[in-house]
Amino acid sequence: MPALTKPQTGPSGQGLSLEPQIKLWLEKDGLLVLSDYRVQLLRHVAQTGSLAEAAQRMGLSYRRAWGKVREIERNLGLVLVESEAGGAGGGGSRLTPAGERLVSRYERFLRVMKRDLSREFRDLFGGRAL
């Protein structure tokens, strides 16, 4: 068996010091409808109470952020963000209950998949030489 030319042993005992990486997204009819990026935008709306501020945090124009939200809503057939008119602060935006549930489920999905990723990788590659 070919040996490692430069044997390396990481803290986890993996001979190859490899790190598994994962990217997740959801499609509908072959079309991207939800990704980490889009969920992050929704999460910022929830955290800031403002689509303008959420847009800023994502480095997006307000118009583009608004378009993204409407696109996600249209693809899912769900209203995810609602805006309040008026007031001194000019109103704000927040997630609807469906929006809250979507963000929370997606984030949980990401979390459990990362846990699975670590476990499966360890089972298959951990500690065993190639």
Next chain:
Amino acid sequence: MPALTKPQTGPSGQGLSLEPQIKLWLEKDGLLVLSDYRVQLLRHVAQTGSLAEAAQRMGLSYRRAWGKVREIERNLGLVLVESEAGGAGGGGSRLTPAGERLVSRYERFLRVMKRDLSREFRDLFGGRAL
């Protein structure tokens, strides 16, 4: 709770007809070292017994395929492909035992992660309305 404007029910009973998607790869020190694409190249070497033919199947020049293989080997510190010189057919290439193990483990990794993906998605999104 906002209702689906166009309720859809797929064969799996999912209200939203969403399909989870996944992409996996392995990094070493923040550098991509193995992906579906690279493993596919190695798989073609195993199947065809020829790097030239593997390159062709991937739509790569021989030179580029060779460079890819050498890059993977260098990053992993392992010899994965060995070439036989001469003969009427001009020699061929095949995976080393370490190469065989790497391809087989990576493909199994992909398989179990897709299985996990379906299960976790069903648990979190299946059958429950948002």
